[in-house]
Structure formats: structure tokens, C-alpha cells
Amino acid sequence: MSFQILKNIADAQKKKAVVDVRSGDTVKVTQKIKEGDKFRFQVFEGVVIRVDRKESHTARIVVRKIASGIGVEKSFLLHSPLVEKIEVVKRAKVRRNYLSYLRHRSGKSARLVARDFDRAAVNTLKEE
Template sequence: MSFALIQKVNDQQKKPAVVDVRSGDTVRVHQRIKEGNKERVQVFEGVVIRTDNKQSHTSRITVRKIASGVGVEKSFLLHSPLVEKVEIVRRAKVRRNFLSFLRGRSGKSARLKAVAFDREAVNTLPAAQEDAKKA
């Protein structure tokens, strides 16, 4: 198997456009969940503590939130068909990609320094922007 063939198959698995998510962002991930014969969308909101393989079809984010006093971490494949939408709620200034130090902190010590950003511009996918320009 040639590398070009593998690359072609991988590119077919990718979504056309994904929101640019960084470590330190507070995101709302809309995930499709199937329970029995019913399907629903579950929203998971938390801080992105890790991003992996940004340009790959296996790009992944790890999101952490505190639920009922217990830390919950979930990993999401950004190009998965089960992930419907990722929207950025808040952006923070961080110096690392993996924010493991947040695991040991709670309350005020777990706060991150917020950065002003244009929420609409960030959450609009590049493919949607091109369609708006053509219309």
C-alpha cells in the first residue's frame, strides 16, 4: 500500500471543516448519543486540557469539567460523525498544550486568564464562510 492511498482514505474520513480549538478554551461539545432505539444530543461543557494531532483525521481534544464535585474528563475525536458541533464559549491564555496541572486544582486556583475574542468569527466554520461569500 502506498502512502498516497492511505492519505486519500484518511482524507475521506475528515470533516470538511472543524473549529480551531486550543488548550485553555472553554468549549461546548454537542455529541450524538444512541440509547436503545432513540437518539439524542448531549452537551458537554468544560475546559480543553489537551489537543492532539491537530491536522490529522485523528485530531482529538480532552475536555475536563467538575460535575457534582467530581472531575470528569472526556476525549472527543473532532472528525467523528458522533460529534455534531464544537463551539468555543471562552478563550484563555495558556503557555502549554497539556494542562495537567488543572487536575490537582479546584475552585479559584483552577481559573485561567480570559482573553477577548470574537465568538462569532471563531465559531463560524471556514466552509460556511465561503458559502456566505458566494451568496
């Protein structure tokens, strides 16, 4: 009985539509940040190195970018109300779900092989 109640609450918090994000994608994540009594939007662009629990209400992605020569990783919950939108910029050919090996690489060795994709079709929101 209590599990069903928790499932209903979790389903109510899920977003109705999310973008299909995969490991190796270069994404722009627009996040809502509260400062005082105002909200502002901040864009974080980088490579998705991990996708966790894709079908769950706790689905998350880990995005990595290089800022001033230092690697920065940030984790985003896909169904969070603070994540305004996610846009796929590039898609790469990868054979792993968790790209942890990119942490130890820099320069040309950290590049991923680009793959052609229909940007408009990928960035349309798909109902779950």
C-alpha cells in the same frame, strides 16, 4: 502504494470544516448518542486541557469539567461523525499545550485568565 490508499480513506473521513479549538478554551461539545434505535444529543461543557494531532484525521481534544465536585475528563475526536458541533464559549490565556496541572487544582486556583476574542469569528467553520 498501500499507504496512499490508507491516506485517501483517512482524508475521505475528515470533516471539511472544523472550529479552531485551542488549549484553555471553554467549549460546548454536542455529541450524538444512540439509545436503542433512536439518537439524542448530549452537551458536554468544560475546559480543553489538551489538543492532539490538530492537522490529522485522528485529531482529538480532551475536555475537563467539574461535576458534583468530581473532575470528569472526556476525549473527543474532532472528525468523528458522532461529534455534532463544537462551540467555543470562552478563551483563556495559557502558555502550555497540555494543561495537566489543572487536575491537581480546585476552586480559585483552577481558574484561567480570560482573554477577549470575537466569538462569532471563532465559531465559524473554517475549511481545511
